[in-house]
Amino acid sequence: MGGEKIMKNYISGLSTIEKIEKLLLLAVFVVLVVVPHVSGTATITMVSRIMIFAVYAMAYDILRGYIGVIHLGFALFIGGGAYFVGIMISQFGVSLPVLLMAVVGTAIYSAIWALIVGRISGKSGLLATAMITMAFAEIMRSLMTVWRTVTQGEDGLTFRVPSPFDNRMFMFYASLAFMILMAFVLYKFTKSPTGRVWQAVRENEQRAIFLGYDTNRARTIALLVASIVGGLAGVMFGLLNRFVNTDLLGMQMTYNAMLYSLLGGSGTLFGAILGSGVVVLFQNLLLDLRGVHFIFERWLLFFGGLYIVVVMFMPRGIMGFYYDWKEKMAYKKRVKDGEKV
């Protein structure tokens, strides 16, 4: 009885905050819809890139933040998807059916990697999985370097994309729709019974096994989801960039996913969107400042500082910090109401 009452207060105590949240979300959405009409190509491309990277980072967060797999070869997917688009189009021509084939190919390619990593992580521990996945990405990168006749090696592959994806405006809205759709789908997954098992595995795998869960199965499903979504982000990135090179399969791309989701808040899913936005915007801001002083050209320097601040003062990332604050507010309200009663 007391519990129900507390629950009610908990909800009513947050209704104002929740209203503000909704308004904020709406505002962001409106801004995003308006952006391409009021800004130049550079900004349009940058925001499209943020949204695609956001999906890539959300997919990474499913692994790192939900099931608890450290995948150090996550660039396999953004690079793989982009390469699929590039290679297919340059080999079979600039057309929509070829693009569709690239999407299907990427999904299959990502699923195969997910199954391989799933098998490995079921047998060996967290650390071994991290090391082996890192090696996988390096293998793919070397392959793409060596396969010069098709990929142009380290020079990278430039290609055209079929209409309407060659239109910046269209690409922007496609990226926006892609991000919203993927955020929705991944959110649904995390709230499904299986998504709850993911968190149980992350928290205490041994216990999850003794509740009767096939944790390897749960992990493989998470890997499939994350890998395929990551691969699709790669396809979108290929379409936006119209150029792929081996850097896309490099360690730096995996670090990016890690950085975005950690900064935004590991295990919060939407934090990855925030992280992607903050990092890319901050990076651009610093680069714009290089005219003021040459030190701003070394933007990573400032980035390290920001990262340290976040880790020290918001170990659960920006979203995690916000959620904790919200919980604290609700608790305070509960205590206050409790005193009144």
Add this chain to the structure above:
Amino acid sequence: MVFLSNVILRTEGLSIQFGALKAVNNVSLSIEADKFTSILGPNGAGKTTFFNLVSGRYKPTGGRVFFKDQDVTALTPQQRIHAGMGRSFQLTNVFPALSVHENVRLSVQSAAKVRYTKLFRSYKKYTDIYEETNNILERILLKDKADVKAGDLTHGEQRKLELGMVLAQKPEVLLLDEPTAGMSVEEVPVMIDLLKNIKDAGETTIVLIEHKMNMVKALSDVLVVLVNGELLCEGDPETVSNNPDVMTAYLGGGVINVAT
């Protein structure tokens, strides 16, 4: 002799060896359905290891385990749990960052065998699982702590939660590894009462590990004493506690009946 059909859990020459140490050595034991069996023994007697073998956490180096006359020696822990063997842990083993409700709900969900591919349905839509979780929480007296993080519970409450998580699986055999371990003096009777209720409900056969005999003597129908990984004796509580072998071997004699 007992009738074979009444035996729910049976081990035959169950052994495991870690290097030179025979942690469990040739233990053949039959546990009857609907009898409260307590496995006793001093620290290091191999009680928990025995449970680990029975529940499938370790693979035995010798012997077999039968559950309802089926050989389950080769089954994984998950398969044994779904067959009806639940177990709790001596060291509290919960999901500390998840709420009490979620801890139990996960266990109920596992017993309900929700398909892993149901990715688009919200877990909140499974109202039967939700209700069952609340029932369990009521049974283990943690209903008012439902929203608390499991890691923030007191030790005694975590032990209750642990019990609830096993109960939620509706096991036919309940392997409880020292449910009162580390509990305060005030908390122990509450746990004993809980166990008594489970026993009286008659839905499951309880096998319990304990190292203090006075704790379970009144509850138990059968006592089993393990010493140095070997089965020392088994029988009804009176016979076992008066057995001179038990008196001497167990904690160097006499201590077994000392009240704590």
